[in-house]
Amino acid sequence: MDVEQLRVTVYRIFAGTGRAPSAEDLMRELDAPRSQVDEGLRALAAARHLALDARGSITMAHPFSAVPLGFSVMGATTLWWGGCAWDSFALPHLLDDADPALVATRCPACDTPHVWDVTRQTPPPGDQVAHFLVPAAHMWDDVVHTCGHQRIFCSQPCVDAWLKRTGNAPGYVLDLPTLWRLASRWYEGRLDHGYIRREPAAAADYLRSVGLTGPFWGT
Template sequence: MADNGSAQSAADRTEQVRLAVYTRFASDGRAPRPAELATDVGRTPAEVRQEFRRLHASRDVVLDPHDGDRILMAHPFSAIPLGFSVMGARTLWWGGCAWDSFAIPHLVPAEPEVLVATACPGCGAALAWTVGRAAPPAGEGVAHFRTPVADAWPDVVRTCANQRLFCSTGCVAALVARDGGTRGYVMDLATLWRLARGWYAGRLDRGYVRREPASAAAYFADAGLRGPFWGLPTDGGA
């Protein structure tokens, strides 16, 4: 039987690397490689690589399937462009998706307000909103999510790439008609802001624990989301 002290020490080592990854992403806007992160945590690059694999398995990071040294995403941060830029006063990030782009100012203490910029996938128009903590941004834009939450993780990069912001529901319809895909879930900016504001709370703190399904469902309902797309009963919604 494993010694409880050893098991706790292993968990602590993984948490140390997780926190270092997120801290680097928050401050630098990019993902650290094992060699540079090893200096931060006092471990060897090989040990950091092992922790990367554990964090990928626990869905705390997303590794490049072709390069295990490369973190693609550590939500809400992204190391790859997926349609958004998020500009704070000190840092510029790639926004992994509409959800994550709106979440960054709620998570990073030093950046209470950011400029989220993208292009409408329906018509190509440039779109930008100032997103802060006090209230949703004004505007007529909508967010369109294509993949139901229960199916998000098998190809999470593709899922995130299809959580986009549009000028209007008309532009969503134009894209769906053009590419022959299915319409997903459409929400207004206020609902997106509520979804984003507390979802990642605590992720920059030691001891963060991901939400269990029941807690996630309650959070989605409180944000104003409805229906089986979110694993919730249907009583209105998109």
């Protein structure tokens, strides 16, 4: 099986339907046996193109998520789970159907609802802040945990209250314009054939270009 064709098929089904394709979906789309589909998915997971659960089903194919992690993203015709703040703000930049997108969440500290119209043109207005708990070097240690802890809060006091309640150490706080810049070009080309994930040096260059530096980011 052509693993690159499998990757593109996974992403395009996720983009078009808002849900992760099952092994049966992929077998039908690619006219391939289950053994080849499963082997291809494991290869893509090893290369960090997607994350699988214990049964081998697709959990995440960034910026798409098969499970709710605190965000919903509504486009013109499709509704997606937003895997995290980063991925939710990235979808409008990746998908024509999601420009603009209505991104919704609740503050993890006080449960206040928040919603933004996110577009490719300018960051959405708002004084809210995003808090990323897991440093960049360890984001793939448990990527679902990582994404579940990239959340948007009402303000720094809400971040502080949540950290105190949960016993977590402080991570990194971003304002909405910085979050929007981070998300804007991170996934460029991911739906196309020949996409290559950024190597560490290129990733560090990108992070610096959007204003993210220091030990948390490895830059």
